[in-house]
Amino acid sequence: RIDATRLWNTLMETAAIGGTSDGGIRRLTLTEEDRQVRDWFKNRCEKLGCTVTIDEVGNMFALRAGTDASALPIAIGSHLDTQPTGGKFDGILGVLAGLEIFQTLTDAGYTTRRPLLLVNWTNEEGARFSPAMLGSGVHAGVFDRAYADGRLASDGARFGNALDGISYRGTVKAGATKFAAMFELHIEQGPVLEQADTDIGIVTGVQGMRWYDVTIKGREAHAGTTPMQMRQDAMTAAARLILGVETIAGEFLGLATVGDLNVTNASRNVVAGHLHMTIDLRHHDDSALDHMEAATQHLIEATGAAVSAITCERIWHSPAVNFDPGCVAAVSKSAADAGFSAMEIISGAGHDSVYISRIAPTAMIFVPCKDGLSHNPLESSTVDQCGAGAQTLLGAVLAYAEH
Amino acid sequence: RIDATRLWNTLMETAAIGGTSDGGIRRLTLTEEDRQVRDWFKNRCEKLGCTVTIDEVGNMFALRAGTDASALPIAIGSHLDTQPTGGKFDGILGVLAGLEIFQTLTDAGYTTRRPLLLVNWTNEEGARFSPAMLGSGVHAGVFDRAYADGRLASDGARFGNALDGISYRGTVKAGATKFAAMFELHIEQGPVLEQADTDIGIVTGVQGMRWYDVTIKGREAHAGTTPMQMRQDAMTAAARLILGVETIAGEFLGLATVGDLNVTNASRNVVAGHLHMTIDLRHHDDSALDHMEAATQHLIEATGAAVSAITCERIWHSPAVNFDPGCVAAVSKSAADAGFSAMEIISGAGHDSVYISRIAPTAMIFVPCKDGLSHNPLESSTVDQCGAGAQTLLGAVLAYAEH
Numbered sequence A, B: 001r002i003d004a005t006r007l008w009n010t011l012m013e014t015a016a017i018g019g020t021s022d023g024g025i026r027r028l029t030l031t032e033e034d035r036q037v038r039d040w041f042k043n044r045c046e047k048l049g050c051t052v053t054i055d056e057v058g059n060m061f062a063l064r065a066g067t068d069a070s071a072l073p074i075a076i077g078s079h080l081d082t083q084p085t086g087g088k089f090d091g092i093l094g095v096l097a098g099l100e101i102f103q104t105l106t107d108a109g110y111t112t113r114r115p116l117l118l119v120n121w122t123n124e125e126g127a128r129f130s131p132a133m134l135g136s137g138v139h140a141g142v143f144d145r146a147y148a149d150g151r152l153a154s155d156g157a158r159f160g161n162a163l164d165g166i167s168y169r170g171t172v173k174a175g176a177t178k179f180a181a182m183f184e185l186h187i188e189q190g191p192v193l194e195q196a197d198t199d200i201g202i203v204t205g206v207q208g209m210r211w212y213d214v215t216i217k218g219r220e221a222h223a224g225t226t227p228m229q230m231r232q233d234a235m236t237a238a239a240r241l242i243l244g245v246e247t248i249a250g251e252f253l254g255l256a257t258v259g260d261l262n263v264t265n266a267s268r269n270v271v272a273g274h275l276h277m278t279i280d281l282r283h284h285d286d287s288a289l290d291h292m293e294a295a296t297q298h299l300i301e302a303t304g305a306a307v308s309a310i311t312c313e314r315i316w317h318s319p320a321v322n323f324d325p326g327c328v329a330a331v332s333k334s335a336a337d338a339g340f341s342a343m344e345i346i347s348g349a350g351h352d353s354v355y356i357s358r359i360a361p362t363a364m365i366f367v368p369c370k371d372g373l374s375h376n377p378l379e380s381s382t383v384d385q386c387g388a389g390a391q392t393l394l395g396a397v398l399a400y401a402e403h
């Protein structure tokens, strides 16, 4: 059995790296804080006797040898980067639970038949560099290294330069590190498990998601002299889009979010002439997502009449995913064996498992988090909830590793 | 008579200082570009035999001696700073027309009875440092030096440090430089004169204006897992305010502008938890402006229910102004004497004359600008329009200077 308190202590220990005064973590991908947590992770894995390799987009693989050296390993993977307003659990729990499992096996003097592989995927969050799940996406062949290297952060950095800058460009070719299956433990990041008072979410799939970059061109004009009806105001056009996609989400029972908006050359006494904003649309049903996208396009055309131009580019999409039935069954059995209450659930968030599921049997385990809150410093799960997740993960992994 | 072509050439010469590739000027207050244009201005005035003094907030005064040394001078004043997306005329025309008048008098070997005083007021635009008309406001005793020094730019600079940084902190006490009256020539920045096909606007006053800083506190949350109805989204609340104040402007036939909006820790897959935005409300009738403000407060209270908190602070207001009837009459007579078509007009924009009118008889002259466009690189007036304004300015100033 894993040691929930030890896992908790490790969580709290790493929370200091990029820790913020409000109890959260700000550990943006490929920043100095990310370098520190990577160094820490590498060191811990090596102390546990693992061999750590790094691929050309910075994905980190810690291999724990098995008795059958010719067998493909079973992977445990998630991420150690966070949002600007990140919490202490999103992604981190999945990696540190892997460490806890390795420690538990070492303490018990146990070697699995297949090797085990603990993975820290690069840039899962998509906050500093879009899109999300970039490292696992390159591993799965969805993107290539050149695409990743060229991603531009709003702080002006390029992914490739930032990776070189923290010295985490490895020599292993992306995708070359093979494994037979992957399991990912994660906090739910939503309210479902907490409201159902259930210990474990057996994640059967992930909803579809699409990201858009919108540019609105209006006309800069004087705030004190330009009659309201003579304006081409990029800001009021943006406001119509923000409320419009909110309405579209309501109609289709999906989700729509405008998280970022930047006015170029903003000045309080100038009618906004140019701005960028983002749109994030999600739905568990890809065809409903098609309808949401079409409705958004209509909205943009209608709103565009009041300004000089609106462009909307879909920069990323990830179709709805169904996880491997065998892996899902292993999670379900592991939770039941350990005596936890469990229910099936669809993930609202994207995860590295989304891309990994294209190349290997994959499944996920969710644990509840307080008030369904995530991407927020107040994000939290209890010692017992994290422990239950790690225990369930251990059971599922062992079943596959001995298999 | 002034030389319109020479004035135009001076306008184009200074337009290179901070000039942008799209034909505009970006010459924000107390930046390196502002320093350059100040150096240029000082040099030109001294070449014309003027004595240049600088006060403790950087206002620049170029004195051209009169025959009666004991008489108070007549001032010609405007500003050389611009908006981030500024044009080549806003403020600049008023200062350079003063230079053209000095050159014309010198060429004619003419000395007025009263001295003439050409003024470049610091930070008229209010773009880098709020509020607008700060230098003339300190001169008029509306603000004090300490208030000005403490103003914070969005780039993190303090007014006082920036002033020291470009070495334009003078030793003259603010307000110590006295004058008997001031005239300001400016482009209209709106569409009225152009639509009425009239050469000269006899400005009788300036509308009331109020500036607000709004902060919205919502709750950061995951864009993919947080149900729409569980969100406290600062962005959708902002959108409601943006469209709400637009409606209020329509109801009261005033103006409302949200020119700037910044999300703290923005990320495209995080529901916005914290943002700042500005509101600019204007009306020529102060009591109507009171109603607009009250309606905005109601709007904010109603919108606030959907988030955690909205605060709205009025950081500046400038009541509606009526200019001195004697000065206005001098402008009217000067335009008529020179054979220009003219009409009375109320200014939609704030100007240094607003604050100066509290301490000295003041009036303004407007000339048309293309499409009423200002605070835009495309801002433009013709050689003849600028010349007509400068000629009208000369007549009004001479009438007062000989008086």
Ligand SMILES: NC(=O)NCCC(=O)O
Pocket: A090, A124, A125, A126, A132, A133, A189, A348, A349, A350, A351, B222, B223, B224, B269
């Ligand atoms: N788990 C998680 O927060 N991933 C970020 C990608 C997304 O926006 O869903």
Ligand SMILES: NC(=O)NCCC(=O)O
Pocket: A222, A223, A224, A269, B090, B124, B125, B126, B132, B133, B189, B348, B349, B350, B351
């Ligand atoms: N003239 C001018 O553009 N002044 C700036 C202050 C204002 O916003 O009216």
